[in-house]
Amino acid sequence: MKALIAAAKQEGTLNVIALPPTWANYGNIIKAFTKTYGIKVVSANPDGSSQDEVDAVKSENGTSKAPDVMDVGMAVALVSTNLFAPYETSAWSSIPAAQKDPKGLWTQDYGGYMSIGYNSAKFGTITSVSQLLGPKFKNAVALNGNPTQANAALSGVMMANLAQGGTADSVAKGVAFFHQLKQKGNFSPVQATGATIKAGTTPVVINWDYLSTASVVGQGANWKVFVPSNAILGGYYAQAINKTAPHPAAARLWEEFLFSQGASGGQNLWLQGGARPVEMTAMTSNGSIDKTAAAALPPIAGTPVFLTATQATDAATYLAANWAKAVK
Amino acid sequence: MPFLGYVGVFLLLPTGIVIWDAVRNPAGQFDLSSLKLLFNPEVRSFFTGSLELSALSSVIGAVLGAILAYAVASGNPDGAVRRFYLAGSGVLAQFGGVTLAFAFNAAIGPSTGFLFHAGWYYAFPGGIGLIYIYFQIPLMVLVFLPAIDGLKVQWREATENLGGSTWQYWRHVGFPLLAPAFIGATLLLFANALSAYATIQAWENQIAYTAPQQIYIAINSEVGLASNEGDIIAVGMVVLVAIIMVGYFGLQRRAARWLR
Numbered sequence: 277m278k279a280l281i282a283a284a285k286q287e288g289t290l291n292v293i294a295l296p297p298t299w300a301n302y303g304n305i306i307k308a309f310t311k312t313y314g315i316k317v318v319s320a321n322p323d324g325s326s327q328d329e330v331d332a333v334k335s336e337n338g339t340s341k342a343p344d345v346m347d348v349g350m351a352v353a354l355v356s357t358n359l360f361a362p363y364e365t366s367a368w369s370s371i372p373a374a375q376k377d378p379k380g381l382w383t384q385d386y387g388g389y390m391s392i393g394y395n396s397a398k399f400g401t402i403t404s405v406s407q408l409l410g411p412k413f414k415n416a417v418a419l420n421g422n423p424t425q426a427n428a429a430l431s432g433v434m435m436a437n438l439a440q441g442g443t444a445d446s447v448a449k450g451v452a453f454f455h456q457l458k459q460k461g462n463f464s465p466v467q468a469t470g471a472t473i474k475a476g477t478t479p480v481v482i483n484w485d486y487l488s489t490a491s492v493v494g495q496g497a498n499w500k501v502f503v504p505s506n507a508i509l510g511g512y513y514a515q516a517i518n519k520t521a522p523h524p525a526a527a528r529l530w531e532e533f534l535f536s537q538g539a540s541g542g543q544n545l546w547l548q549g550g551a552r553p554v555e556m557t558a559m560t561s562n563g564s565i566d567k568t569a570a571a572a573l574p575p576i577a578g579t580p581v582f583l584t585a586t587q588a589t590d591a592a593t594y595l596a597a598n599w600a601k602a603v604k
Numbered sequence: 605m606p607f608l609g610y611v612g613v614f615l616l617l618p619t620g621i622v623i624w625d626a627v628r629n630p631a632g633q634f635d636l637s638s639l640k641l642l643f644n645p646e647v648r649s650f651f652t653g654s655l656e657l658s659a660l661s662s663v664i665g666a667v668l669g670a671i672l673a674y675a676v677a678s679g680n681p682d683g684a685v686r687r688f689y690l691a692g693s694g695v696l697a698q699f700g701g702v703t704l705a706f707a708f709n710a711a712i713g714p715s716t717g718f719l720f721h722a723g724w725y726y727a728f729p730g731g732i733g734l735i736y737i738y739f740q741i742p743l744m745v746l747v748f749l750p751a752i753d754g755l756k757v758q759w760r761e762a763t764e765n766l767g768g769s770t771w772q773y774w775r776h777v778g779f780p781l782l783a784p785a786f787i788g789a790t791l792l793l794f795a796n797a798l799s800a801y802a803t804i805q806a807w808e809n810q811i812a813y814t815a816p817q818q819i820y821i822a823i824n825s826e827v828g829l830a831s832n833e834g835d836i837i838a839v840g841m842v843v844l845v846a847i848i849m850v851g852y853f854g855l856q857r858r859a860a861r862w863l864r
Contacts, residue, residue, distance in 0.1 A: 326826050349826050415726070422810050425821040429810065465726055465808030466709065475710050592827035600646065603811050604728070 277366070280532070281313065283525035289316045290526040293332055293343040294324035298470075300386055300486050301549025308540055309533050315526055326352040326427075333359050333518050344527035346516045349427045351592075353382045353514045354585055361519035363528055367535040367543075370558035375512060385534060385542075386486075386551040387512030389503045390435035391574055393488030395479040397498040405439035405453070405504050408480065414461050418468040418478040420487065424595045431511050432482040433599075434583065434591055439507035444581050447591040448598075455602040463603060470494045484511065485574050486551035501574045510580040512554065537564040544569070619842055626835035641836045651840060653813040654798055657729040661736035662793035668737070669744020669793075670786060676745065677752040690749075693742035700739045705806035708735050728813050732804050739803075740793050747792055751785035788855035795848045798841070815841055 284290075290309075297303030306317045320341070321328060326348040336342040348356070362380040375384040394402055399412060408417050423429040430447075437450025457463040468478040470493045481488060490499040515534060521527045534542030535555065543553035547569045559565040583591070629635035641647055676689045713725065725731040755778060763773040801816040812818045815837050822834035 325824050327824050351827055419810050422812060422821060423827075424812070425825050425827065427826040430827050463810075465810045466713075467806065467809040471706065472709070475706075475713075477709050477713050588827065592825075595827075597646070600649065600811060604813070 277532070280525055280529055284315060284523070284529040285313060287315070287523040287526045289318060290523055290530055291318050291320065291341065291344045291521075292530075293320045293346065294322065294326070294329045295319055295347060296322045298492055299549075300551040301545050304549070305534070305542055305545045308545060309530065312533070312540075313529065315529070330356045330359065337520055340522045342518060342520065342522055344518055344521040344523045345530050346518065347385065347513050348382075348516065350384075350512065350514060350585070351427060351588055353516060356516075357381045359519060360516040361521070361524075363517050363531060365531050365535040367532075367537060367555060370537070370555040371535075372554070372557070375554050382514040382516045383531075383535070384512040384554045385515045386546040386553050387510055388484045388486040388551055389574070389576060389580065390431050390507070390509040390511070391483065391485035391488055391501045391503045393473075393481045393483060393485075393493065393499060393501045395473075395476075395495075395498055396500045398479055401500070402480075402502065403504075405436055405507060408462060409456060409460055410462075411460075413480060415464050416478070417457060417462050417480045417482065418464040418466055418472075420468055420481065420483040422599075424592070424599050427511070428484055428487070430588070430591060430595060431484070431509055431583075433595065435482065435504070435507045435509045437507075438509060438581060439504050444583055444587045445590065447594050451595065451598050451602045454599075458603045465603075473499075486549060489550040492550060503574050503576055505577045508576055508578050508580040510582050512582075537562070539564075539566070547573075622835050622838045622842065625832050626839045628832055638832065638836055639839070641833060642840050647818070647833075647837065650812060650815045650818045650837065651844075653728065654815045654844075657733060657736065657804075657814060658794045658797035660729050660733040661740050661797045662790050664733070665737045665740025665793050666744050666748075666786065666790040669741040670748050670782075670789075672741065673745045673748040673752055677749060681753075689745065693745040696742040697739055697746055700800060701802035702806040704735060704738060705803050708738075708807070726808065732807050732813075735803060735807060736797050736800065740797065743796060744789055744793060747789045748785065751782055751789075755781060784855045784858040788852050791848050791852045791855070795845055795852070798844065798848070 292306070295302040295306070297306075306319065309315065310317055318341075320332065320343065324332075326346075329343060329346045329348055330352055332343050333346065346360075357377070360381040362377075364380040365383070368376070368380070368383075371383060377383065392402060392405070392408075396402075399416075402408070407413075419429040419432045420426065421429040423433045433450040433454060434444070434447050435450070436453040437447045438444070440449040440453050442449030454463060464478055466472055466477050468481040468483065472478040473481065473493045473495060481493075485501055485503060486492070488501045490496065490501070493499065515531060517524075517527045517531065534546075537543050537555060537559050543555050543559060544564075544566045546553045547556070547566055550573065552573065553559070556565065556570075560570070627634060627636055627638060629638055642651075672689075676686055679685050759777055759781075760773055763777055768776070799816065801814075801820070804814060805817060805820065809817075812821055819834045819837050819841075822831065822837065
């Protein structure tokens with residue numbers, strides 16, 4: 277570890293990509309890393325997608341600007357392993373086996389559950405997905421993106437699918453639900469952002485819980501986030517190191533920092549941003565978890581569902597053929 | 605020569621790359637059959653959407669813009685009103701994208717309570733067409749004003765000297781003279797709407813209506829459906845724009861005959 281720190285300090289810089297400062301507390305995580313190790317973090321294209329990250333690794337291959345590390349969705353991670361360098365952090369054993377590549381090419385880092393964020397001053401308390409079909413939700417319900425392209429939106433449709441009695445193998449009932457939502461005039465096709473929530477254009481947003489917390493979307497106590505008990509859909513992002521990283525030591529030190537369980541390590545910082553770190557179970561049993569931040573997460577009652585790669589691809593294929601028809 | 609270099613790097617090369625990538629199969633071999641995707645009903649609906657939206661916004665924008673341009677032209681040529689309209693049009697013709705869509709949403713969007721029946725606001729192409737007209741009218745004023753200025757006072761006087769009425773002047777002199785310029789300007793507006801992407805994407809991005817939106821989805825897919833669909837749709841767009849531009853230049857030439 278000492279040798280790694282020395283080598284990383286020698287390199288002096290770390291290139292990251294597609295990390296929005298408000299996303300899962302990344303703004304503070306980057307600041308904390310620079311403060312701890314004195315390594316400058318160059319953050320490119322903060323609003324980019326997972327695909328943008330992989331494209332940048334390919335197009336800037338060999339230059340000093342190429343991203344050193346990536347934080348990508350699983351669909352992109354699984355088809356891009358030829359770009360990754362294997363690395364096992366010292367926290368490797370605390371990460372459940374299903375959440376890491378056996379060779380360490382990628383490691384899931386943080387995640388959350390599909391949730392419904394809403395303005396409780398306007399709508400009272402929402403307890404189920406079917407309630408959103410009611411007349412008071414006219415033009416109110418938005419997804420985070422187009423489900424034929426964005427993973428968060430695909431997961432939103434899948435969550436509605438589970439709530440309507442569907443299974444993870446077929447997203448058809450979710451699409452049917454959004455068809456009904458559109459028929460009733462409740463579906464808002466606007467991209468939900470902090471600004472649209474503030475303007476009141478999207479008072480109900482189906483999104484990952486860590487992207488919907490009141491502090492992230494700039495709302496007060498009236499903004500509530502809940503995870504429907506019959507439709508707990510989880511999703512994790514994954515860390516990977518560029519195998520031709522211009523700053524290989526800094527990249528590995530960044531991973532050590534992200535997966536460290538310390539009070540100001542990456543895992544607790546993610547938790548403070550409302551995301552669930554991958555080592556949460558291990559940290560809860562060894563007591564290193566930030567208990568206040570853990571208690572602030574939306575409660576989960578039931579067994580979460582995680583999509584397999586095949587289920588995710590099947591859902592994407594079904595959506596590509598049926599989504600536009602259902603909601604136009 | 606420098607112009608040829610410029611066109612080569614910024615127009616021909618990208619077009620070539622797009623076409624090159626469009627005629628590949630998933631294994632990367634040359635395969636013209638990939639272009640069959642353009643006739644798939646789903647993909648066709650994006651082109652229909654693009655054409656509907658462009659036609660609606662360009663025709664309404666052109667008519668209203670032409671009336672406004674005539675009003676401006678009939679005023680004092682050095683007056684403050686004309687300068688104000690020209691400067692304003694120059695700015696507003698470029699005011700599009702996320703800012704425009706957000707401005708509409710915040711000002712009259714369904715959540716503001718301004719609209720009693722909000723359904724049409726998100727209806728396609730009505731709602732987004734209204735937003736497009738906001739930058740189409742100023743563009744029409746800018747491109748159509750020179751044509752109206754080209755109408756010589758003498759022609760009108762000649763009509764009157766020969767005993768013609770105002771109606772006869774417009775029917776036999778004014779409209780025929782302006783028609784090529786008007787149609788040409790409408791085509792320009794049409795192409796302008798066809799290629800617009802950021803505005804509609806900010807108005808709504810959970811449903812793709814137009815071809816540029818579907819290109820975005822195809823090249824930015826996070827859900828693992830990578831393919832060259834984006835390139836193929838782009839080829840379709842290139843063909844469409846080429847047809848429109850040929851029409852535009854043809855009409856431009858005809859119109860220029862009268863303005864020389």
